[in-house]
Amino acid sequence: MFTKKKTCGVCGYRVTPTKEEIYVAEEPRGFMDALTKPPMRFSAMDCPRCGCQIALAVRFPRVDLPPITERDDADESEVAEDED
Incomplete structure (x- = not known):
């Protein structure tokens, strides 16, 4: 995961x-x-020698993101006329 020494x-x-x-x-x-x-979270580890926390x-x-919803190009007035 981490290749560099900390x-x-x-x-x-x-x-x-x-x-x-x-x-x-x-x-x-x-x-x-x-x-x-919101809380600030970070990956960390403890030092094997002294036990202090090392932030990585x-x-x-x-x-x-919500899924994109498809909309028809028809207006509400056009839909109402088709129903009559």
Whole structure:
């Protein structure tokens, strides 16, 4: 997943992340931020030497778009005239 070595900001240990070590973390927020803003999530891992959290990449929420609906070119007035 990650090919580059990451460096711990506390002890300076360099480690290559593996899939088994990576987890999703959420940034702590205050009360008002929790009510108004979506949570900031990121991929992270723990340093094997000192145990500090190493942030790897920000995870943005997925945006699901609604399917495009097909519309006929007929106006409502044309449809009403055809029904009479």
